[in-house]
Amino acid sequence: MVTNKPRVDAIDARIIKALSVDPRATVIALADATRLSRNTVQARLSKLENQGVLRSLERRIDPAALGYPLTAFILTRVTQRKLAQIADSLEQVPEVIEVHGLAGVTDLMIHVVAREADDLYRIAGRILDIDGVEQTTTSLVMRKLVDYRITPLLDDLTQEIRS
Secondary structure (H helix, E strand, O other): OOOOOOOOOHHHHHHHHHHHHOOOOOHHHHHHHHOOOHHHHHHHHHHHHHOOOOOOOOOOOOHHHHOOOEEEEEEEEEOHHHHHHHHHHHHOOOOEEEEEEOOOOOOEEEEEEEOOHHHHHHHHHHHHOOOOEEEEEEEEOOOOOOOOOOHHHHHHHHHHHHO
């Protein structure tokens, strides 16, 4: 995804890395961990939040703990002029975790969770029933090999600045 978000500099990267190590850290703890002043950390955090660099503080909860052990991605072709209505409809499906718009043969990649195979079948059918959805292909996740991570990018940024 290409965005016009401001670039994070090495100081921001140090703060974000410390925050990723301890998401509950106070400003004072972040200042200690980064060897920056409390005011600098507070100002940088406020800037990063206002710019949308730091996103929601919603905790990542394992859907299996909520009774949804199956994860799947539903690749979807849609009628482009109906994309906004399709997105609104997808927001009404509780099992839809996230949706990405794609370039190429497939228009959307819909991340869903389900209780079991019949439930996944129901969810896929509900998505296929949305006006403007033309075709779906469902892929069941067998195992997550690399979890969401940002630390390697922060490490690269801090190394790049030092060089």
